[in-house]
Amino acid sequence: MTIVAVRADPMRSRPPDRPLVVALVGVAGVGKSSLAGALARLEPEARVRPRITWWQYLANVPAMLPTFLQIHRPFRGVLFKEMKRLLRLHVLHKLVRETKDCGILVFDEGPVYLLARILVYGERRIQTKGFEDWWRRAIAQWAAELDVIVWLDAPDGVLGPRLRNRPLHPFVYTGDRSVQALLRAYRDAFARVIDELVAAGAPHPWIVSTARGSVDRTAYELLARLQALREGAGGTPA
16 A cells, blocks of 8 residues: 555644544545554554444433434434434544543544445435534534544455455445446545535545555555644645
């Protein structure tokens, strides 16, 4: 993996005990989990892929009930999967606000991924006034929390074999056109979410190609940039 281009905005002011909040973003097979794992091995102060217990979810359901009702206006069917994703976003936001025990907090299936997934699978059911109001609040909320967005990508010709080599992965039984269509849908969704986050004040994404090179090399390069950002040095184009 190699960082081929970076545009980094100046570091925004943050409390000294608050971790750097990083979102790894990209379609399936692009290497998010591998990169997250490499960052965890290299940086003891990084908390990667933070776990959330069922109890945390259950404890936050009452606070989300008004939001669950809101997104169903006007009613177009029960949004079971969307409610689960909204609940996870709510819990992740609380986790970001409450985390004080690490220097870098890294999500690989975090807020940007969840927002994009809502767009990919929501269809007409989320085209309601209530959902649009929630969406604007969510974009503004996460734009204020994210310090770095790392957008990973690779050509479809690289991603296809990677996905089909995964045991029990649904893409093993999917044709090339279906794979390409789903990858395109996710890329479009990520582009929209990131554009809206940036418009709301989030930093511009760091662009990373995972077509060639080693995951350890990319992790070293990315970690160096993150550490520079933590120290207030900002970033420079690659």
